[in-house]
Amino acid sequence: MECSNLLEAALKKGTISNSLFQGSSDKELVTDLQRTLFELGFRKELKWDNYQADGDYGKATAVAVAAFAQRNNHSSDGKVITDDLAKLILQRHDFLPEMYVLWQIHTSDLRTKKYISKGTKMSITAIQVFLNTEGYGEQLNFAKYGADGFYGNSTRNAVVKYASDHNINSDGDLLSRPLIDLFLNDINRYYGSKWTDLAEQNLPSRKSPLVLFEASNFSGKPCRADEEFVPALEKINGYAKQANVFVHVTSSFRTTTNVRGAIVKPATFSNHLAGHGIDMNVRYGNGGWANSKVLAKYPNVPEPVKYFLKLIIDDPKLRWGGNFNTTDPVHIDDHLNKDRAAWKKRYEAMQKAVQLGEV
Known part of the structure; x- marks a missing residue:
């Protein structure tokens, strides 16, 4: 579900109200807000059939924001997004x-x-x-x-x-x-009246490439992935089992946005957007938890975690984000984006299936 990554990044910078308000010129961020509200079920309030995600924070967007706030016991006229309201929107979207x-x-x-x-x-x-x-x-x-x-x-x-x-x-x-x-x-009570409209295409079906991967040593959020990423996920699970740890998924496939039924070209070639990457923490021992701060200290990490990460690093078809130039120690993928044509094919297949229901 994670079209809201721009919202999240803006919130981390602080005082999101400086960027998200009625009349805002930040069209990219407003578009992300509109897409998020659409997925939260506020299609009617957004007048989606007329405007879709057009990047214009006008009356319809303000009405949708106010409707969300009311359903979540938050006082707002919808004309500005405060940090607290943004956190609430992101939380409901994350769920x-x-x-x-x-x-x-x-x-x-x-x-x-x-x-x-x-x-x-x-x-x-x-x-x-x-x-x-x-x-x-x-x-x-x-x-x-x-x-x-x-x-x-x-x-x-x-x-x-x-x-x-x-x-x-x-x-x-x-x-x-x-x-x-x-x-x-x-x-x-927390979502718009149309939130279930997108449920079927966000769940696996016979023709959709989307899978919800489950395995013995996976836990956490639903692991949403491209069917072609499953062999890599099975290897990751095997390594977790071998190291006696659990992969706690925090993020997997992410949606971008679409404009009037057309999937937009993304700003980055993230493997998350093609369903070929996960973010995770590692659970080990009796309640041990390795989050990003712990994982970033590799190889100076608890032995089961070290063993697991070493298995990932040594696999020629997997990548651990801790070795990226810009380190991302919670990330694992299969380097699909080294072949841009292959990445684009899976990106379009996944985004069309989940966003548009086209399979």
Whole structure:
């Protein structure tokens, strides 16, 4: 989902209100805001069918911003984006992949699902993310475990408490229709009325190149990738298993933007845009966590992490971002962009499938 990377970069600079306001001349940043609001479901407010993402922060964009703010209990007339509002927009956008997973469960035949504990790590992670946003972090022991995709007593207790607070009987495991309906009702409160319109194309289908990669030693956010990147991901998982670590995905495939149905030429040839790169942290031992600051110290890192990174570095078909000229120690890819023609082909296939539903 990550068309919002320009918003994120602007927020990191501080005082985003200097750049994002009604009448702003920063068309590129405004376009990113509009695309993000569109993905958040505010198509009607943006008058998307008339204007799409045109880079003009006018009345329609202000209305969409105000509508988002109201749904998220934030006071705003929509005419300016403050740092706090930008953080909220980015947070809700960041949650969308997990919300799509919950939407997919909601639309499925629950007789084939039945139990949370029998679900995939991805579905369990989505439930954990959702319950944490609803205020059940204490029951989840979220500060310690985060959204790890493992079903245990903490997740069970959080589901029981959530259901009980809404007058639903639950053993914390059975995926009942009232429970999953409640999930979706609560999710809908934060998003625009059209947020589910993009759900199907953001999930795998028979003809789409998009996959949600799952494996024994992967956790974290849904790993959205091009089907042709799967062999590399399987190798990465194998190395993680060999080193006895877990790859905690923080970012994978990213969308750019489109103008009236045409995928725009990107500013960079990032492998994320073609579904051929991941950003990650590494979990090891009993609660050990290697984030970007830790990974940047390689080779002076905990032994399991060192072993894992060495396996990645020594693989001739993989790249670790810690060795880039501009270091990016959380990044792993397959160097697809060394062949610009091959990169462009996968970029267009993935962006058209996910953004436009063209497969």
